[in-house]
Amino acid sequence: MRSACILAAVLCLFIYALAFLGIANDPDGTLDAAEGMDTISSPVELFTSMSFLVFTGVMLASFIVNAYKNKTMDLMFSYPIRRQKILASQMAAVWIFNFLALVLTKLLIYGCIALGARNMESSFGIDFSMGSVGFYIQLVTKSAVIVSMGFIALFVGLKMRSQAAVIVASFVLILLTQANIGDYSLAGNAVVPLLLVAASAVFAVLSVWNVEKRDLL
Secondary structure (H helix, E strand, C coil): CHHHHHHHHHHHHHHHHHHHCCCCECCCCCECCCCCCCECHHHHHHHHHHHHHHHHHHHHHHHHHHHHHCCCHHHHHCCCCCHHHHHHHHHHHHHHHHHHHHHHHHHHHHHHHHHHCCCCCCCCECCCCCCCHHHHHHHHHHHHHHHHCHHHHHHHHHHHCCHHHHHHHHHHHHHHHHCEECCEECCCCCHHHHHHHHHHHHHHHHHHCCCCCCCCC
């Protein structure tokens, strides 16, 4: 919780500086941003998604993959509880924590931007309204998709038996879904979130599949 609060504060200060302190501007005062990335929601979504997907990957790697490597999962599996239930509960706990943390972080950032925009001129266009129901639906939906992607990284880490592989896979997922090549990016594609949620669900099931009979790593 302490780490999540620190991360939220750093992201809020950084994006506030991007918007109002001119650190995203060229020397001539114009915004240095790719086409389609000149609205404030673009850096908010990019940096929060990147940070919390990696944060989710680190937690999953620490609680699950590292527990396998250090053999502490032996003790967990010695309890009279099904292995699938233990593993699923760990995954669910990480998902719930990071989902709530990401939603609250975005609300903090958007709230600070909205307050700042009342008295200062933003380098980025203000393209959101916190009085709109659609704003909150989109915020919750995007947060759920990003955190769920952590299960894809977890599956990679379990297969490769590596804590580092989870973190690397998280970075790769961010590059694939949030980065842009020229003017092209998957971030604004409406089909991509549905595919990612479906893929995340499949990989989450595969991570606990046959765990009752699977030997420890």
